[in-house]
Amino acid sequence: MAAALAAESPGSTRGPSRVGFVGAGRMAEAIASGLIRAGKVEAQLVLASAPSDRNLCHFRALGCKTTHSNQEVLQTCQLVFFATKPHILPSVLVEVASVVTSQHILVSVAAGISLSTLEELLPPMARVLRVSPNLPCMVQEGAIVLARGRHVRDSEAQLLQTLLGACGQCEEVPEVHIDVHTGLSGSGVAFVCAFSEALAEGAVKMGLPSGLAHRIAAQTLLGTARMLLQGGQHPAQLRTDVCTPGGTTIHGLHALERGGLRAAVMDAVEAATCRARELSKK
Template identity: 85%
Template sequence: MGQAGSSSPSSLLTDPRSCLSPGKVEAQHVLASAPTDRNLCHFRALGCKTTHSNQEVLQTCSLVFFATKPHILPAVLAEVAPVVTSEHILVSVAAGVSLSTLEELLPPTARVLRVSPNLPCVVHEGAMVMARGRHAGSSEAEFLQTLLEACGQCEEVPEAQVDIHTGLSGSGVAFVCTFSEALAEGAIKMGMPSGLAHRIAAQTLLGTAKMLLQKGQHPAQLRTDVCTPSGTTIYGLHALEQGGLRAATMSAVEEPHCCTVSHSGKLKGAGLEGSPPTLGRRQCGDGHHEGDVASEGLSTGSAGQVGEGVAAWQALVAV
């Protein structure tokens, strides 16, 4: 397994432990590339092979992850295109770079897939979605899904939902942390020690998430089960509604998606996109947003900069 564009240990998707710990991929079977040694030391410490040549990754590995920032990816694809064959399975974690764009920059029969991961991949509790290109069949999709499940939950979706995932789950990690912090601070305000409050808040989120997943209930049903007529919980929910929590959260999920689509539009303007996107109501100033790092997880191979979401992804990189 190989990865072209390896970021530093601080990034999410580039942490080889995400995939190596469960035994899905052995370290000696991972080959990672980066322009300098700075971002490769972590891979070497885990027993992975490294190189400064992206083409060497393609010549050595049949499964290759591209963990670069969106504006770097076209140059990397142009570099490796001459050595891409029909035997390769190519996976991009670059936010906002469509499958059609990837296919335009690669040989006509290239098997391409997109994946959007998030930060909890590092602890094998990630929430990921994937979409396949025209020449990637069900066997490639099932193979990739099986591999990624070492990092958490992975579902195949239509490509349009990959960018939506950025706001829901990529950036969503930050939104949930903000709520957890506020939950704990409410208890701290009333006298509970900080450490205890944050531990209880985090465990409350964990327990609630497990109930939703294991029981398959709609959140509204579980919320109703907690409420009793004239009880304490309904008063608290009233306060949340007065504060606009629901509307603010929905808008928070929408904004990263708008930024991703805006970035895609800028790629189009540079002649890198194949079809005009539907632009969101707000454009990101530099075409980059926090969700990209989850896509969370993009790292910048050429620039050596890291996106939040890349750490978990490098764990999966290169077979």
């Protein structure tokens, strides 16, 4: 059985006794699932809220508690993730502000909502952080960055980084990097899926059965990612290692260059980042 998080006392680096989620969409489910799978919190110590049962059923399937009351989450949990849609979050923060205490650690997952906005809408001295995760948190292979507000102590930032490290790679960054991470890794999951699909369809075109082609494409992406992370090589070096003069790979890479793959991918990350910045301004 997963070990429960111990109750936090001021200045402690031990975790809070319960973990809450205001908003129960895919990203909230991914983080909760990652924490539970890694044994960082017991499912019955997770409480999630949402207006309807449509998303809460996923939390119930994990063994978590659910409610329709956002305030109940704050009254029950010390560590609370706000995972609503960005345009909804300000009104939610106003709704729960009256039950926020100095013991809460409040974490926003919403894209585009700045730390200064979070601090404006919550009581003075509220301890807030921004986190930019991605969907692979669900399988403990996420790419996550966090930025802290003015009143967050080192011990609290380290606590959150340790907890989220169970969901994948987690690093603390200046807030200015959050939107870029959204464009690179949050949206990047969809970009990688599009590439994997195209890779497999190329093999199907050449005669490989579809199911086999998609499995091999996904495994190729997984294996390559592990080599890059574990070996610490620059992608250009690994790419060079695969190429032999006059071989199959260099001919394929030439076709990718003709198609403008690198420029298209760079444009995609730029477009997603710019959209995240637009949301921040709004």
